[in-house]
Amino acid sequence: MDDDVAAAIDELRRERHVGLSEAVNELIRQALRTPQERVPFRPRPAALGLRIDVANVAEALDLLDGPAAR
Secondary structure, eight states: OOHHHHHHHHHHHHHHTOOHHHHHHHHHHHHHHSOOOOOOOOOOOOOOSOOOOTTSHHHHHHHHHOGGGO
């Protein structure tokens, strides 16, 4: 358990005079109720120096992986 998590549990136990399990459950419930900000996935293109025609998938795979990959 990380130090910051253990400290939060200890603090809650002192404040509310509760046991370990109750403190852990309460902190987990608080986290579940808090809406999480979702960051949309954005792919980052990278120039590989290859120009591949993907109209023929088998040919593109041969070019990328080599014919022995089949």
